[in-house]
Amino acid sequence: MSTLSVKDVQHAAACVASSCIRTPVIALRTDISERPLLLKAESLQPVGAFKLRGATNALARLSHAERVAGVVTFSSGNHGQAIAYAAGALGVHACVVMPLGSADVKIAATKRWGAEVVLVPAVCRAEACQEIADRTGARVVPPYDDAHVIAGQGTIGLEILDQVPDVDTVFVPVGGGGLISGIALAIKALGQDVRVIAVEPELAGDLAEGFAVKKRATWSSDQTARTIADGVRTPQVGDLNWDIICEHVDDALTVSDDQILAAVRLIAEGTHLIAEPSGAVATAGYLTHASTHDFGKSVAILSGGNVDLKAYARMLQ
Amino acid sequence: MSTLSVKDVQHAAACVASSCIRTPVIALRTDISERPLLLKAESLQPVGAFKLRGATNALARLSHAERVAGVVTFSSGNHGQAIAYAAGALGVHACVVMPLGSADVKIAATKRWGAEVVLVPAVCRAEACQEIADRTGARVVPPYDDAHVIAGQGTIGLEILDQVPDVDTVFVPVGGGGLISGIALAIKALGQDVRVIAVEPELAGDLAEGFAVKKRATWSSDQTARTIADGVRTPQVGDLNWDIICEHVDDALTVSDDQILAAVRLIAEGTHLIAEPSGAVATAGYLTHASTHDFGKSVAILSGGNVDLKAYARMLQ
Numbered sequence: 001m002s003t004l005s006v007k008d009v010q011h012a013a014a015c016v017a018s019s020c021i022r023t024p025v026i027a028l029r030t031d032i033s034e035r036p037l038l039l040k041a042e043s044l045q046p047v048g049a050f051k052l053r054g055a056t057n058a059l060a061r062l063s064h065a066e067r068v069a070g071v072v073t074f075s076s077g078n079h080g081q082a083i084a085y086a087a088g089a090l091g092v093h094a095c096v097v098m099p100l101g102s103a104d105v106k107i108a109a110t111k112r113w114g115a116e117v118v119l120v121p122a123v124c125r126a127e128a129c130q131e132i133a134d135r136t137g138a139r140v141v142p143p144y145d146d147a148h149v150i151a152g153q154g155t156i157g158l159e160i161l162d163q164v165p166d167v168d169t170v171f172v173p174v175g176g177g178g179l180i181s182g183i184a185l186a187i188k189a190l191g192q193d194v195r196v197i198a199v200e201p202e203l204a205g206d207l208a209e210g211f212a213v214k215k216r217a218t219w220s221s222d223q224t225a226r227t228i229a230d231g232v233r234t235p236q237v238g239d240l241n242w243d244i245i246c247e248h249v250d251d252a253l254t255v256s257d258d259q260i261l262a263a264v265r266l267i268a269e270g271t272h273l274i275a276e277p278s279g280a281v282a283t284a285g286y287l288t289h290a291s292t293h294d295f296g297k298s299v300a301i302l303s304g305g306n307v308d309l310k311a312y313a314r315m316l317q
Numbered sequence: 318m319s320t321l322s323v324k325d326v327q328h329a330a331a332c333v334a335s336s337c338i339r340t341p342v343i344a345l346r347t348d349i350s351e352r353p354l355l356l357k358a359e360s361l362q363p364v365g366a367f368k369l370r371g372a373t374n375a376l377a378r379l380s381h382a383e384r385v386a387g388v389v390t391f392s393s394g395n396h397g398q399a400i401a402y403a404a405g406a407l408g409v410h411a412c413v414v415m416p417l418g419s420a421d422v423k424i425a426a427t428k429r430w431g432a433e434v435v436l437v438p439a440v441c442r443a444e445a446c447q448e449i450a451d452r453t454g455a456r457v458v459p460p461y462d463d464a465h466v467i468a469g470q471g472t473i474g475l476e477i478l479d480q481v482p483d484v485d486t487v488f489v490p491v492g493g494g495g496l497i498s499g500i501a502l503a504i505k506a507l508g509q510d511v512r513v514i515a516v517e518p519e520l521a522g523d524l525a526e527g528f529a530v531k532k533r534a535t536w537s538s539d540q541t542a543r544t545i546a547d548g549v550r551t552p553q554v555g556d557l558n559w560d561i562i563c564e565h566v567d568d569a570l571t572v573s574d575d576q577i578l579a580a581v582r583l584i585a586e587g588t589h590l591i592a593e594p595s596g597a598v599a600t601a602g603y604l605t606h607a608s609t610h611d612f613g614k615s616v617a618i619l620s621g622g623n624v625d626l627k628a629y630a631r632m633l634q
Contacts, residue, residue, distance in 0.1 A: 024341050026361055029429075041361075043589040044343055112346075265626065272360040272591040272622025305589025309582065313630040 004147050004244070006189035009154035009182065015060035016053045016155055019089050020045055023156075025163045025299065028270045028283070032290045037283065037298055038164060040156060041273055043305030047113075049231075049279075050153060050303050051082035051143075054178055057152030058141045059086045067092050069137040074125040076102050077231060078304055079143040084115030095138060097129045105308065144178030145238025154182030160299050161191050168296025169195040173281035173303050174207050174252070175232035177241030183301070184248035195250045195295070199285030201227035202254035206236050207245070211252040216242050228257045231278030231304060255284040263287055264315050267302065276307040277315075321464050321561070323506035326471035326499065332377035333370045333472055336406050337362055340473075342480045342616065345587045345600070349607045354600065354615055355481060357473060358590055360622030364398045364430075366548075366596075367470060367496055367620050368460075372399035374469030375458045376407050384409050386454040391442040393419050394548060395621055396460040401432030412455060414446045422625065461495030462555025471499030477616050478508050485613025486512040490598035490620050491524050491569070492549035494558030500618070501565035512567045512612070516602030518544035519571035523553050524562070528569035533559050545574045548595030548621060572601040580604055581632050584619065593624035594632075 023044050027036035042050035059071065070093030073083045080096040087094035094115040098107060099122035110117050120128040133140045142149065156179070160167060170187060172180040184196040200208055204224035210217035216236060224233040237245060255263075263280035266287070267273055275283070282300040290298070307315075340361050344353035359367035376388065387410030390400045397413040404411035411432040415424060416439035427434050437445040450457045459466065473496070477484060487504060489497040501513040517525055521541035527534035533553060541550040554562060572580075580597035583604070584590055592600070599617035607615070624632075 021341065021343075024338065024361060026338075027363060044341060044358075046344060048589050268591060268626055268629075272365050274585060274589040274591060309585055309633045312585075313633040316626045316630040 004150060004185060004240070006186050008147065008151040009158060009186045012053070012057040012148070012151040013155045013158055016056045016152055019056045019086055020053050022159055025160075026271045026273065028267065030266070030287060032287065035297060037286050037300055039267065039271060039273070039283065039300055039302045040160060041302050042156065043273055043275060043279055043302050047078065047081045047085045048304055048306045049078040049082065050156060050179055050301070051078040052085060053155050054149035054152035054182070055079065055082035055086040055141065058146060058148040059090050059092060061148045062092070062139065066139050069139065070094060071141050072097065072129055072132045072136070072138040073141045073143065074098070074129045075143055076106060078306055080110050080115070081113065083141055084110050084113035088114040093138070095132055097125050097132070099125055144176030145240050147240065149178050150182045150185070150240060150244070152182065153179045154186040156301065157183040157186030158190070161187065164297065164299055166297055167191070167194055167299050169197060169298045171197050171199055171282040171285045171298065171300040173232055173278055173301060174198045174200050174237065175234040175278070177207070177237030177245055179301065179303060180249060181241040181244035185244055188248045196248060197285065198245065198249050198252040199282050200232060200252065200254050201229045201260060201281060202256055203227035204229070204233050205254045208252040208254050211245070211249070214246060229260055229278040229281055231276060232281060253285050253289055255281060255288050259284040259288050261315055268316060273302060274305045274307065274312060275302050276304050279304040321467060321502060321557070323503050325464065325468040326475060326503045329370070329374040329465070329468040330472045330475055333373045333469055336373045336403055337370050339476055343588045343590065345584065347583070347604060349604065352614060354603050354617055356584065356588060356590070356600065356619045357477060357616055358619050359473065360590055360592060360596055360619050364395065364402045365621055365623045366395040366399065367473060367618070368395040368399035369402060370472050371466035371469035371495055371499070372396065372403040372458065375463060375465040376403045376409060378465045379409070379456065383456050386456065387411060388458050389414065389446055389449045389453070389455040390458045390460065391415070391446040392460055393423060395623055397427050397432070398430065400458055401427050401430035405431040410455070412449055414442050414449070416442055461493030462557050464557065466495050467499045467502070467557060467561070469499065470496045471503040473618065474500040474503030475507070478504065481614065481616055483614055484508070484511055484616050486514060486615045488514050488516055488599040488602045488615060488617040490549055490595055490618060491515045491517050491554065492551040492595070494524070494554030494562055496618065496620060497566060498558040498561035502561055505565040513565060514602065515562065515566050515569040516599050517549060517569065517571050518546045518577060518598060519573055520544035521546070521550050522571045525569040525571050528562070528566070531563060546577055546595040546598055548593060549598060570602045570606055572598060572605050576601040576605050578632055585633060590619060591622045591624065591629060592619050593621050596621040
């Protein structure tokens with residue numbers, strides 16, 4: 001049982017307002033229902049993903065001494081950029097540990113916000129991160145298994161209840177579980193009748209497998225690496241996240257990679273928003289399952305838009 | 318001298334609120350300045366373009382008798398879809414006259430909102446529209462040379478002043494001039510120190526040519542058809558539009574098609590928004606001219622996102 005509460009999320013809402021935007025809710029017409037699916041467009045955040053909310057809240061909670069010492073994290077993607085951006089906005093030094101062989105475009109995007117990038121072999125990135133923390137006194141900010149990060153992501157739940165007060169169901173993509181644990185915490189405290197549904201690629205379906213038997217499952221990195229949705233390849237959800245998911249999430253669904261790509265294209269055509277594959281997972285969950293279940297008025301989190309444009313062009317063709 | 322005033326725009330703001338969203342302002346980092354360019358993302362409107370504002374206001378102003386008789390317009394693109402959508406929302410019959418040979422996807426998009434589509438040879442579409450109006454009593458709603466349409470588009474100006482109160486310069490794409498005349502009317506009445514700058518493709522630069530000598534220029538359709546920005550190929554700005562532009566617009570700039578395509582790509586990469594070429598014209602104007610002029614805090618209108626996905630994929634590669 002987590003000690004995190006909706007009050008932490010409400011406090012986070014004030015903290016993230018300086019760096020994060022209140023993202024719009026955009027209607028997506030589908031063939032399934034007269035009622036459009038509503039997309040919460042987190043791809044429009046600076047850095048292009050919801051991760052900025054958790055990073056900003058975690059940074060805002062640092063003491064003066066911690067700010068002086070700086071922060072360190074490991075990430076090959078959106079979390080690293082989010083930490084870099086949030087730290088830059090507060091004048092805090094950030095070190096982002098990335099795996100050797102990371103794409104130049106991701107390294108450049110992280111450095112652009114003023115972060116120091118340290119490249120290490122992927123297998124020892126956690127140890128490298130801890131070594132830097134021990135040596136410099138920098139605080140480690142994990143990508144999802146952290147109370148302040150969870151509370152920051154939860155601010156999306158508060159905004160949904162305010163923007164769509166009659167929402168029935170919210171679809172959330174799951175990797176490490178930071179996003180869904182925050183959203184579920186907020187929504188179940190304030191909108192008890194609202195369902196919260198987890199969606200994963202079936203090629204990285206560790207949560208769906210574990211959720212069915214209420215025992216957390218772990219998949220190998222080799223298994224989860226198969227999905228095109230590179231933002232949700234995490235082998236298992238975090239400790240804090242698992243507890244909150246078990247308490248508050250109503251169901252866990254999976255979708256195929258083809259269904260994810262179809263959702264990427266439908267989002268482009270119907271809303272003119274660029275979704276990265278992970279960002280289209282929740283929409284794919286709705287599209288795949290809404291013909292056989294009545295989810296009522298539904299919101300899907302479009303969690304991010306960071307995709308290489310050449311790869312994106314191929315997805316559209 | 319037009320009799321339209323900012324009061325008409327303020328009244329329109331209440332009328333468009335039912336069908337149109339208050340579009341967000343999204344920051345686009347550029348190499349030109351530390352200060353990002355701000356994009357007013359009209360591509361996120363239902364139907365994917367600002368045109369819904371003018372259409373909704375024009376429809377809202379109909380008398381009961383006019384609503385019963387319905388409306389008719391000619392358009393091969395966003396205006397037709399906007400009229401179809403706005404009429405559908407009000408339960409008004411809409412007939413959209415489109416040129417023979419229009420793309421199936423455009424015809425389908427117009428019919429989707431419940432409009433009747435009539436296909437005629439392009440050269441006689443104005444006459445066909447008038448014939449339908451005479452025969453059925455339907456009211457003609459022109460795409461830009463209309464006071465209610467202009468007032469509707471002007472609501473974007475009100476929102477910009479509210480969302481970016483310290484804005485210095487607003488960049489607006491120009492085809493027939495409906496968008497810029499509405500925005501300039503609103504902004505010059507309420508934010509006198511704010512510059513309003515028109516941007517056109519140099520391959521359809523009729524306004525820039527006429528603006529320089531304060532005498533409206535007309536280009537042939539053959540000339541304007543050369544630009545990739547198919548939403549702004551109008552041979553000249555409208556009568557009402559020209560008067561307002563002369564009174565309120567500060568400058569008229571042009572950009573090459575290559576600069577427009579570069580802006581399409583930069584918008585995709587930096588904001589994860591899909592811009593149609595016409596929708597990227599204002600951003601291209603800023604990018605092309607900001608290295609030699611200090612425009613201060615600037616907003617560019619991202620006017621629409623309706624582009625065939627296969628064509629868009631080619632633009633990204």
